[in-house]
Every structure is written in structure tokens, then in C-alpha cells.
Amino acid sequence: xxxxxxxxxxxxxxxxxxxxxxxxxxxxxxxxxxxxxxxxxxxxxxxxxxxxxxxxxxxxxxxxxxxxxxxxxxxxxxxxxxxxxxxxxxxxxxxxxxxxxxxxxxxxxxxxxxxxxxxxxxxxxxxxxxxxxxxxxxxxxxxxxxxxxxxxxxxxxxxxxxxxxxxxxxxxxxxxxxxxxxxxxxxxxxxxxxxxxxxxxxxxxxxxxxxxxxxxxxxxxxxxxxxxxxxxxxxxxxxxxxxxxxxxxxxxxxxxxxxxxxxxxxxxxxxxxxxxxxxxxxxxxxxxxxxxxxxxxxxxxxxxxxxxxxxxxxxxxxxxxxxxxxxxxxxxxxxxxxxxxxxxxxxxxxxxxxxxxxxxxxxxxxxxxxxxxxxxxxxxxxxxxxxxx
Amino acid sequence: xxxxxxxxxxxxxxxxxxxxxxxxxxxxxxxxxxxxxxxxxxxxxxxxxxxxxxxxxxxxxxxxxxxxxxxxxxxxxxxxxxxxxxxxxxxxxxxxxxxxxxxxxxxxxxxxxxxxxxxxxxxxxxxxxxxxxxxxxxxxxxxxxxxxxxxxxxxxxxxxxxxxxxxxxxxxxxxxxxxxxxxxxxxxxxxxxxxxxxxxxxxxxxxxxxxxxxxxxxxxxxxxxxxxxxxxxxxxxxxxxxxxxxxxxxxxxxxxxxxxxxxxxxxxxxxxxxxxxxxxxxxxxxxxxxxxxxxxxxxxxxxxxxxxxxxxxxxxxxxxxxxxxxxxxxxxxxxxxxxxxxxxxxxxxxxxxxxxxxxxxxxxxxxxxxxxxxxxxxxxxxxxxxxxx
Numbered sequence: 172x173x174x175x176x177x178x179x180x181x182x183x184x185x186x187x188x189x190x191x192x193x194x195x196x197x198x199x200x201x202x203x204x205x206x207x208x209x210x211x212x213x214x215x216x217x218x219x220x221x222x223x224x225x226x227x228x229x230x231x232x233x234x235x236x237x238x239x240x241x242x243x244x245x246x247x248x249x250x251x252x253x254x255x256x257x258x259x260x261x262x263x264x265x266x267x268x269x270x271x272x273x274x275x276x277x278x279x280x281x282x283x284x285x286x287x288x289x290x291x292x293x294x295x296x297x298x299x300x301x302x303x304x305x306x307x308x309x310x311x312x313x314x315x316x317x318x319x320x321x322x323x324x325x326x327x328x329x330x331x332x333x334x335x336x337x338x339x340x341x342x343x344x345x346x347x348x349x350x351x352x353x354x355x356x357x358x359x360x361x362x363x364x365x366x367x368x369x370x371x372x373x374x375x376x377x378x379x380x381x382x383x384x385x386x387x388x389x390x391x392x393x394x395x396x397x398x399x400x401x402x403x404x405x406x407x408x409x410x411x412x413x414x415x416x417x418x419x420x421x422x423x424x425x426x427x428x429x430x431x432x433x434x435x436x437x438x439x440x441x442x443x444x445x446x447x448x449x450x451x452x453x454x455x456x457x458x459x460x461x462x463x464x465x466x467x468x469x470x471x472x473x474x475x476x477x478x479x480x481x482x483x484x485x486x487x488x489x490x491x492x493x494x495x496x497x498x499x500x501x502x503x504x505x506x507x508x509x510x511x512x513x514x515x516x517x518x519x520x521x522x523x524x525x526x527x528x529x530x531x532x533x534x535x536x537x538x539x540x541x542x543x544x545x546x547x548x549x550x551x552x553x554x555x556x557x558x559x560x
Numbered sequence: 561x562x563x564x565x566x567x568x569x570x571x572x573x574x575x576x577x578x579x580x581x582x583x584x585x586x587x588x589x590x591x592x593x594x595x596x597x598x599x600x601x602x603x604x605x606x607x608x609x610x611x612x613x614x615x616x617x618x619x620x621x622x623x624x625x626x627x628x629x630x631x632x633x634x635x636x637x638x639x640x641x642x643x644x645x646x647x648x649x650x651x652x653x654x655x656x657x658x659x660x661x662x663x664x665x666x667x668x669x670x671x672x673x674x675x676x677x678x679x680x681x682x683x684x685x686x687x688x689x690x691x692x693x694x695x696x697x698x699x700x701x702x703x704x705x706x707x708x709x710x711x712x713x714x715x716x717x718x719x720x721x722x723x724x725x726x727x728x729x730x731x732x733x734x735x736x737x738x739x740x741x742x743x744x745x746x747x748x749x750x751x752x753x754x755x756x757x758x759x760x761x762x763x764x765x766x767x768x769x770x771x772x773x774x775x776x777x778x779x780x781x782x783x784x785x786x787x788x789x790x791x792x793x794x795x796x797x798x799x800x801x802x803x804x805x806x807x808x809x810x811x812x813x814x815x816x817x818x819x820x821x822x823x824x825x826x827x828x829x830x831x832x833x834x835x836x837x838x839x840x841x842x843x844x845x846x847x848x849x850x851x852x853x854x855x856x857x858x859x860x861x862x863x864x865x866x867x868x869x870x871x872x873x874x875x876x877x878x879x880x881x882x883x884x885x886x887x888x889x890x891x892x893x894x895x896x897x898x899x900x901x902x903x904x905x906x907x908x909x910x911x912x913x914x915x916x917x918x919x920x921x922x923x924x925x926x927x928x929x930x931x932x933x934x935x936x937x938x939x940x941x942x943x944x945x946x947x948x949x
Binding site: 274 | 614617620621624628632647649650653654656657658660661663
């Protein structure tokens with residue numbers, strides 16, 4: 172059985188106030204082309220189809236158009252679950268009708284135990300759920316609650332109940348949306364934009380899924396976060412933040428036979444890329460520097476200004492030059508507080524002018540210019556006059 | 561062709577803080593029984609399936625269960641449109657998949673011109689839209705905008721474009737959701753809970769729909785508001801407010817042949833009724849009075865207290881007796897200001913005590929009791945002490 176594995180579409184997401192919809196639609200089209208060219212038997216979407224529990228009407232329209240094109244126009248079966256960003260009930264509305272054309276979208280724990288049966292495989296669709304949902308579903312009595320506290324404990328029971336329904340003649344595939352650790356990602360710095368509860372939900376390990384031939388994960392946005400070669404994150408098809416700017420996005424084509432699982436990575440090149448720049452302001456505004464980048468809405472730019480920008484509105488100047496600037500940050504040595512002692516410059520005999528000059532020096536590693544000194548002196552005079560009424 | 565005509569389900573609606581869901585589900589079951597017993601060819605739901613544009617997850621779950629039972633379990637075709645309370649995009653999500661089992665749910669103007677074709681009829685599904693939606697859809701040039709200002713003007717164009725697609729061999733049915741006036745409801749006091757824009761949307765008249773054999777309307781909640789016998793409101797299946805308490809709810813069974821249209825009204829008796837009481841407080845708390853009503857959550861009660869309730873918490877007392885009290889109002893003669901002159905009792909030489917006593921007399925038509933006079937006197941003393949510090 173040959174499947175395309177993708178996840179974390181986050182339709183409706185914005186980046187620095189810019190809609191990512193056109194980029195998401197471009198990535199979708201490339202993904203669809205890969206699925207058609209590879210003649211896959213279906214497409215796995217492992218959660219976080221939407222970016223928010225209550226998706227905007229624009230996001231609803233966009234996702235519906237994609238699902239329709241993939242499933243109704245191109246007749247590709249879809250195997251999908253809801254992730255922690257999705258609103259399970261709203262996303263799941265009407266799923267019984269979608270199943271008639273093999274668009275399987277499960278958003279409930281109850282629906283996870285009845286696999287989609289294909290001639291070769293059983294595909295289990297387990298949405299992101301909180302441990303409390305499992306406690307309610309299993310009607311755990313009070314004296315046994317201690318054994319169902321963590322998601323790791325809950326997952327053991329869920330997998331056990333899935334294994335009980337295994338047809339030994341078939342391959343077993345799990346589609347789910349969690350933070351899963353294993354040998355392959357032991358040293359990995361995770362970058363999923365999960366909510367604050369992720370800490371409490373940590374704990375699922377790859378060995379808990381050893382019964383499955385392939386586990387298609389969503390949640391973490393980079394394939395490098397995959398715990399093993401058969402328990403994988405496909406990552407998001409689009410770059411969602413600066414940390415993901417240097418990474419490669421794409422999809423997996425997974426070929427599952429009774430002998431082996433072969434996975435092949437297909438990169439998806441961004442149509443409108445996210446470019447991270449870090450340079451002194453004078454460099455950033457130098458035509459020789461910026462003309463090497465396609466601008467005029469061809470790319471998104473995340474910009475770090477090294478040192479001080481000697482201008483009244485650096486951001487506006489950069490937007491004029493670069494177009495879609497998703498963020499502007501300052502790279503001032505003193506603002507990175509690691510291993511740094513806050514200097515003690517406060518003393519009774521230091522004048523206000525000197526105090527400000529010293530602070531500026533500390534933060535920027537530069538001295539105040541004469542013009543800056545004049546502004547500060549004038550401001551202090553005005554403040555003293557106001558104080559004295 | 562035999563159809564059940566209902567409308568204005570308003571799933572998710574609350575009445576005085578009480579969910580109406582159980583009553584809505586009870587009405588749904590009775591409606592379904594009627595449809596099955598009458599062997600209808602389909603069910604029309606003429607808009608406002610939900611009460612709000614962003615329905616609660618409970619409401620989504622409930623409506624999905626109803627649609628599933630009607631369409632997937634009992635294989636009844638459904639012909640539905642979105643109303644002004646529905647969020648068209650969200651309600652319409654997935655409609656292409658629902659159509660595979662003849663659940664037709666149209667939420668766009670574009671979808672209104674391609675009728676559902678049955679062997680005998682063409683069924684046009686026109687959702688509630690604002691005139692501006694039609695102006696965009698038709699791409700009206702600026703110099704012609706004046707002819708597309710009102711919903712009446714817009715409707716003429718829409719109907720004309722529908723008529724152009726008429727198959728003369730078939731019956732023509734329109735399902736829509738508007739305020740339509742005609743001979744039958746000329747003197748009618750409309751009670752739909754429409755938003756403030758209803759004024760600007762008035763103007764559609766029954767004769768605009770004369771090309772259709774039957775027009776199944778939603779929007780107004782009482783069938784008595786129907787403009788003609790073939791351009792009808794089915795009304796809501798459940799009582800939504802005190803004004804609707806004395807009215808009969810139900811559905812129409814509509815039998816449309818090439819010769820004639822026969823409509824039959826099927827009442828739906830509330831499982832948990834809305835009972836309006838109006839009596840002096842002493843009567844309301846008298847067992848001989850209240851024992852004539854099934855209480856203990858068997859009914860909703862809307863209560864008007866005639867005159868003054870001599871108790872510290874009338875509402876709590878009534879809730880103890882009646883259970884689900886959706887509202888408590890006071891029927892004080894002086895609070896109905898029609899044809900009444902506000903008396904001039906303010907004068908410099910009147911003491912605060914006398915001023916309050918006179919006001920109480922005016923409003924309640926009763927004198928203060930000695931105990932009430934003591935409370936007022938004590939309060940005034942405290943206030944004066946506070947003022948003097």
C-alpha cells in the first residue's frame with residue numbers, strides 16, 4: 172500500500188500578520204501533483220488541518236476546496252485525524268457523508284478503534300485527545316484513575332485495544348498527532364508550536380507503537396523530529412516561523428508491504444519563501460545587499476538588525492525595501508542576558524544624563540552622539556520644569 | 561411529490577438561560593415520525609438550522625445527529641438552505657459530500673440557480689442573502705447599482721434567472737428564508753426574532769413568487785404569518801418565547817401535483833411546554849393554583865406577577881415551586897406608561913421619606929407597610945451619616 176503522508180497544514184495561520192493561505196494553497200497543489208504522479212492509494216493528514224478551533228470562514232473555504240479537489244475531483248482516499256489545534260466537533264461535522272467517497276476524518280476516541288479496512292491494511296485514526304477524554308470514554312472507576320493520569324498510560328490502553336482488533340493478514344498503520352520520543356530524536360530540539368499543556372502531555376515513547384508497521388505522526392513541524400524511520404513526522408508543508416526558515420518542507424511517500432516499509436522524502440519548494448536576514452542596518456539598506464533577494468512580495472522576510480539602527484523608523488524603511496516583512500528584531504549584545512552580569516551603575520552621585528549615557532553604552536556598545544545627547548538634555552530639562560510645576 | 565416542510569430549528573437556542581435542546585430533539589423525533597408515516601419524498605428545512613453563526617459544539621453535535629438520522633438512517637432526502645441566523649460558510653462545509661445521499665444544503669447564491677431535479681419537480685434552494693451579495697455575484701456596474709438596492713429588486717432578478725431554467729414538464733418549488741408579505745398576512749403582527757436590518761430588508765411580496773407552484777418559507781416563526789396558501793411559513797417546531805406560548809407548532813405536509821397543491825398541517829405537541837402565568841403573588845404561591853400545572857421540570861414557566869410581591873425574593877420562591885422559570889416580570893399598573901401622565905411629586909418641602917412613600921404608592925398603588933417604612937428610615941439615617949463623614 173502506497174500512501175502520501177503529510178500533517179500540520181494549519182490552514183488559516185498567519186505569519187507576522189500576513190496570511191499564509193496562498194503559500195499553503197501552492198504547497199497543496201505540489202503535494203497533489205506528487206500524489207497523482209506517484210499513484211498513491213491514499214493521503215494521510217496527521218492532524219492540525221486548521222490553525223484554530225474556530226477556523227475563520229476563509230480558512231473553512233480554503234480547506235474545503237483542498238479536500239474537494241483531492242477527494243472528489245482526483246478520487247484520492249484521505250485518512251485524517253484532528254490535532255490539538257483543530258476543533259474536533261466542528262471539523263468532524265458531516266464526516267459520515269465524507270466517508271462515502273473514502274474521505275475518512277476521525278475526530279473522536281470512539282472512532283479510533285474501528286480501523287479503515289483496505290485489502291492490504293488496517294488504518295487506525297487516532298485524533299489528539301487529552302487523558303481526561305480517555306478516562307471518560309473508558310469509564311474508569313475512581314480507584315483506578317491513578318493508572319490513567321498521563322497520556323503515556325492512556326496510550327498503552329488505547330494501543331492494546333487497537334491490537335486486539337488486528338487482522339494478522341494485513342499491515343497495520345496508525346495515524347495520530349502527539350509528541351513522541353525515541354532514539355531518532357533523543358537530542359532533538361522540538362519546535363512545534365504547542366500550547367502550554369504540552370509539558371503535561373509529554374511521555375509517549377516510540378516503543379509504545381511497536382505493534383504498527385507504520386505510524387504517521389503530526390504535531391512537530393519538522394521531519395527531523397521523527398523518533399524512528401517507521402514512526403515519523405512528515406512536518407508541515409509550509410514554513411511557519413523563523414526557526415523553520417532554514418529547514419526543508421515536504422511530504423513522505425510511504426510504501427508498505429508485508430516485507431518492509433520504504434519511505435521516500437519529497438521536498439516541496441516554497442513558492443514564497445521565508446528568508447531570515449541578520450546584518451547591520453547600513454548593510455540591510457544597501458542596494459548591493461538587498462538586490463540579491465527577490466522582493467516585491469516574492470518572499471517573506473524576517474530581519475534581525477545587528478547593533479543600532481540610526482534612523483527614526485527602521486521598520487518602515489525595511490518594509491519599503493523588502494515588502495512582506497514578518498518581523499524586525501534587534502540584535503544588541505547586551506539584550507542577550509545569558510552569562511551576563513547586570514552592571515551596577517546606579518549611584519547617588521551620578522547625574523541623570525550620565526545614567527542614561529551609561530545605560531545606552533551598556534546596551535548598544537556605542538556612545539551617544541552629540542545630537543542624541545542634546546535630545547536627552549532637553550527632555551530632562553522639560554521633565555524637571557514639569558515636576559516643579 | 562409529497563414533502564414535509566419545516567423551518568427555523570434554531571438549534572442551540574436558549575430560553576431564559578435554559579437549553580431548548582431536549583425539546584428540540586423531541587420535536588425532531590415527532591417530525592421524523594410524521595415524515596415516515598406520511599411516506600414523504602423529502603424534507604424541506606427553510607433556514608435557520610442553527611441559532612448562531614458560530615454554533616456551540618453541543619449544537620453542532622445535535623444538528624449532525626438529526627441530519628444523520630433523517631438522511632442516513634431513514635434515507636429521507638433533505639432540501640435545506642441557510643437562514644439569517646446561520647453562518648453560511650460553516651454550515652455549508654462539506655455539502656458536496658452530503659449531496660451524495662440527497663442531503664441538499666445550499667448556502668450560496670451561486671448554488672441557487674441549479675435546481676435539484678426530481679422526476680416530477682425542480683427544487684430551487686435560495687439561502688438568506690443580503691442585497692450586497694447579489695450585487696457582487698451579478699457584478700453590477702456602478703451606473704446600474706440603483707436597480708439593485710433593495711432585497712425586493714434583487715429578488716426580481718433572482719427569480720427571473722430561476723424561471724429561465726424552468727422545465728415546463730415539472731413542478732417548481734422554491735425553498736427560501738425571507739420576510740414576505742401578501743394578502744394572507746397583511747394585518748399580521750410579525751414575531752420573528754430578526755436582527756435590526758430586517759427593516760431594510762422588508763419589501764418582498766408574495767406576487768414576486770407567482771411563478772412557483774409552492775414556496776416553502778422560513779424566517780417568521782408562526783405559520784399564521786404565511787402570505788398565501790402556497791407561499792407559506794411552516795414556523796418553528798418549538799416555542800421560542802412568551803409571544804409564541806399560546807400558538808400551535810407543527811409542520812406542513814405538502815402534496816404537489818400538476819393539478820394542485822394540497823397542504824396539511826400536522827401539529828407537534830410540546831413535550832415540555834412553555835406556560836405563561838399571570839396572577840397576584842399570593843395566588844402564584846397558593847398550592848390550589850400551582851398544583852394544576854405539571855412542574856418539576858415538566859414545563860417551562862414564564863411568570864408575570866400582578867401587583868407587588870410582599871417577599872424578599874419572589875423569583876427564588878417561584879423557582880422553588882415551579883422549577884424551570886424562564887422569566888419573572890412584574891405587572892404593575894404604573895409601569896405601563898401608555899396614556900399616562902408622570903405625576904409631579906417633586907417639591908422642595910417634601911422630605912425624602914415622603915418622596916419615597918409617594919413614589920411607591922404611584923408605582924404599586926399600595927401604601928408602604930410599617931416594616932417597609934422602618935427600613936427606609938434606617939437607610940436614610942445611614943446615608944446621611946455617611947455624607948457627613
